[in-house]
Amino acid sequence: MVEVVDRSCSKFSRIKGTRIWILVICLVFNTLALNAHVLDELSVKTRLFVKQEGIDFKLELAPGVLIAEPFLKILDPRQTKEISESGRSAFLNHVIRHMVVLVNHNEVSPDCGFTEIPAISELITGVGTIYLDCRIDGPIPKHAGYDFEYRNSLESGVALYSLHISSDRENQVFITEEERDEITQDSIRFSVKHGFEPGDVGHVWQADLLSSQSPVSNSLGDRISDLAGMKSLLRILKMDRFSPAEMALLLVLAAAAGFLHAFTPGHGKALVGAYLVANRGSVVQAVQLGLIVTLTHTASIYLFGGLSLTATYLFLPSRVIPVLTVASGLLVIAIGLYSLIRRGLKLEVDHAHLLPNFQVFGKGNVNILIDGNAAEATEYFSLAAESESVLYSLAAAGAEDITICSTGCDTHHKHWLRILDENQQLGMLKKAVRTGAVDAFVSRDRSRREKIGDLLRKKGGEVFQPPMETDSAERLLVKIVGRFNRKRTVNLPGNEMTWRHLFSLGFAGGVVPCPDALAILLIAVSMAQILSGLMVVFAFSVGLSLALMLTGVLVVSMGNLTIYSRAAGKITTVVPYLTSLFLTGLGCYIVFNAF
Amino acid sequence: MEIKKLAVCGKGGVGKTTFSSVLSYVLARKGREVFAIDADPNPTLAEALGIPDHILADITPIAEMTELIAERTGARPGEYGSFFKLNPRVKDIPDRYAIRYRDIHFLMMGATKKAGQGCACPENTMIKALMSYLIVKEKETVVLDMVAGTEHMGRGTAASVDVMLIVVEPGTRSIKAAKQFHRFARDLAISKICFVANKVRSEKDELFIKKQMLGLDLVGSLPYSDSIIEGERGGIAIYDSDSEYREEVSRILERIGVR
Structure with a gap:
């Protein structure tokens, strides 16, 4: 599953770097196929044994928990949770229909029967394996060489095929000119020779080596599941x-x-990651x-x-x-x-203000929110905040301190998503006001004062124009502090x-x-x-x-x-x-x- | 009124740092407690004061004191867009963080990255608040080595600057810049604005500056000095390397009314 790639930062410490590597490893696991569950697959294993009399097949069909249903429909069409005789023969026909067997380029029909069939409950749970035995002995020229071809297309959309072949070499039966699709492993073609010349043994070995190799059947999901x-x-x-x-x-x-197992695809990591990043x-x-x-x-x-x-x-x-x-x-x-x-x-x-840091407002403080366009007022307020009259009114109101706050920088307004800024700045100011911690909002902008005003008054605060010098800042501060209510309801959320x-x-x-x-x-x-x-x-x-x-x-x-x-x-x-x-x-x- | 808050500014390279360092020592010699503040984005006042390298290596500019800024403003330097306190407590900073060297208390403000006027990022807020405190509330003498005087100072703070000394050299660009600083200073309503000529090699230089500064308060001419350059190479305080320069600074102080 694809995971959200997080943002980058220029100065990572070594520890932060390590964390990134951990996530990268997680991402590598997740970028592979979404539905790679081993139990979402059907394993079709064919073992071919070439003998003097003919060719034996052993088929192993292992449907995963999500694949079992088509098989169940055939084996137990009346849904009795019992496998009936008619179900068995229908299933055999279904399997044979998807097999193509050619001897000397002529199609032949294999003769198949069940060796073992699991209980319905095992098939439902995706752990049952069906074993079939098939045989071809009719038209095979038993003492001469012949060409043989086998293809299987059973549930080709979800199946993982594997092919194993071996021959009865003790009785001088050899396989040559083997060709198979190494990737899909769903088809094979080879020639059968009897009494083969010893000079070509190497060739025979090659055929056997191929047949003894593990098939390419294990998906990464399978291997991780094993892990x-x-x-x-x-x-x-x-x-x-x-x-x-x-x-x-x-x-x-x-x-x-x-x-x-959670690090195999499809377990909500991407959801969790994306959501936490977004919010x-x-x-x-x-x-x-x-x-x-x-x-x-x-x-x-x-x-x-x-x-x-x-x-x-x-x-x-x-x-x-x-x-x-x-x-x-x-x-x-x-x-x-x-x-x-x-x-x-x-x-x-959200913009850049996803962590609004409302904790700057103290519950016991007189909190003044100042608009970015009234930067000069900050200085007057800061100087006036230490005047005797303000300190006296602070003590009288039972407030601890004065906190003057702003959302940030004017450089802010220069970046390429400026269009979003005005609403978001306003939204940010409103969020601050909603905490109930803001006692006053100071802005030179009349429309902003109006937009914030009603909300702020409901919370017990007031809007003001910025002072133009220290003395008027002092008077304004005394006024704001005088309105301070220690018992106001303050709710400072961590985030959104x-x-x-x-x-x-x-x-x-x-x-x-x-x-x-x-x-x-x-x-x-x-x-x-x-x-x-x-x-x-x-x-x-x-x-x-x-x-x-x-x-x-x-x-x-x-x-x-x-x-x-x-x-x-x-x-x-x-x-x-x-x-x-x-x-x-x-x-x-x-x-x-x-x- | 006793002159205690002296701001030195001028175009880069005119020698304002050299002047500030000697000014600080001369004031200290008069028995004052002096805070020498380097508010230049390219800080070199420590070297001009002759502060040895091993002490210099331990100095962290205020703008780079991340934890301190986070503690006082509620936001980290460079943090983008969250709420923070614009009136951080700075009262204890001069005493806690100033380096004391030869009767001088030295503080380095440090540069704020991409900080424009009106920028309210946490580090700039901290420096502004500290400058404001040093100029308005500090009881001792403060010498500020700064570029223009407007970056960290609003009208409220500037009102408490007793004198702004604008350093000029005998060159057209320097004089043009000085006149611009003069306008800024006047806009900030700084009560006393003076000019100091520096790197004056001859009477011709002095005459050129006097002619250009006609009608403005030119309070002294500092000589161009090879011994200052040599002393600087040797890591010696400029105050110690040139007696003529030192004496002229003393006279400048007398002329502006510092006793």
Whole structure:
């Protein structure tokens, strides 16, 4: 999955550099295919054994949890959760239909039968493997050489094929002129010779070497899943009952697996990252977001795990997950568009002021907000603030100090997104006023005084024109201090992210159950280890959530670096727009990849 | 009224730092506690005062005291666009951060990057507040070595400057710049504005300046001195390297009313 690339900053310390490398590593994992879950794939393994009498096939079909449904429809068309005879023969026909076998360029039909077929519950959970034995012995010229060709196109959209061939060399059966598609491994052509000349042994070896090589079947997602211990967990769960120590170890392993597994694509890291970047979230919010995703995710697995095990096919994971994915994608699109539109309409004040630093206002202080265009007044106020009359009135009002505040610099207005500035500056001033901490707003600009005035008066403050010399500043200060009310309600927010925002995104990020975790639960249940399964899934989710929190904290801590650089400040101006767009795009991607 | 707040300005290279350093020592010799403030973006006053390299190496300009600025203004230097306090507490800074060398208290303000007039970034706010405090509230004598006098000073502060000394050299560009500074200083309502001629090599130079400064308050002519250049190379305080220069600075002080 694509992750949001954060902003750059010119002066990174070594520690900050390390953090970036950690994130880069995470990004490398995430830039690979979105749906690379091993359980989203069908593994089709063909073993060919060339004998004197003919050619034997062994087929292993291992459908992942999301791929099992087409097979189930054939094997159990009446949805009785039992495999019927008619289902078996229909399935064999289905498999044979997708195989092409040519002997000396003439098509022949293989004779196939089941060696092993798993229970429906195993297929549902994506851990069952179907074994088939096939044979061709009809028209083969048994004592002469012949050309052979084999192709398989079963579920070609989702299947990963592998081919293994070997020959009965003890009885002088050799394979030559082998050609196969090394990438897809879905077709092979070779010649069979009997009693081959010893001088060409090297050639024979080459054919055998090729056949003994591992097929190119393991995707990166598969390998990471292995790394994350998914398969080990599945195997452990198939064991008998656990002792408390084994259970504890299993839970730790599950948490570690969840943690590593989160770094495989498709676990909401991009969502968490993008959202925190767009909204300049804090570390605490990164943690909260991680927690919400975990809780939603665990609940979602429990719910759909439970529903999957009911008698009905309605809640097959392969049906439910795409629907949930679409719903989640739509929710992400909605969030992305919502924030994009709000930013477009300038309702969202982010610009460079994403960390408004309202803490500068002290609750016990007389806080004066001064407009950038009244810079000279600051000096008069500062000088007057130490005059005896002002100090006396401060003491009388019970105020601790006078804080004169401004939003910043005039150089501000020179950059290329100036058009946004006026509204955003005003929005920023209004936000400050809404905290209830502002006692006075001083501006030379009449329209600004009017725009701020009503709101400020509701909060008990007042607007003023800037003083023109120190004496008038002193009188004005005495007046402002005189109005100070120590008991006023002050609410100094850390920043702008609300629980509503956090929850909606955390929910979208967690509502789609991770198929692997779902499979763990389903297997545990099928092994009558319900409690173990629930606990393992929870531990797995905790590990997963830790990884999300880590991503969030990295994104946030790197985001915070940029506010210390003025040049980076300009970048922060556009980042929220880009990340909103990214969220929208990501939502579309999720929806289109749901099926 | 006792003259205590002296601002020295002039075009770059005219010798305002040399003059400021000698001015500080002459005032200190009179028994005053002197704060010599380097508010030039290219600070060299410490060298002119003869402060040794090992002491110089430990001096951090106020504008670069990130933690101090963050503590007092609530925002870090260079931080872009958040709210911060425009009236930071600076009362303790002269005593806490000034380097004491040979009866002089030395403070280096440092340069604020890309700071224009009216810029309210945290570091500039800090320097403005400190300058304002030093000029308006400080009880001891303050000598300010600055470029133009307007960058860190508004009318409220400028009103407390007792004298602004604009340094000129015998050159048209320097005189043109000096007249511009004079206009700025007048706009700021500084009560006493004087001119000091520097690098005067001959009577011809002196006459040229007097002619150009007609009607303006020219309070002295400082000689062009090889010994100053040599002394500077040797790291000696300019005050110690040229007695003629030193005596002329004393006379300038008498002429402007410093006793």
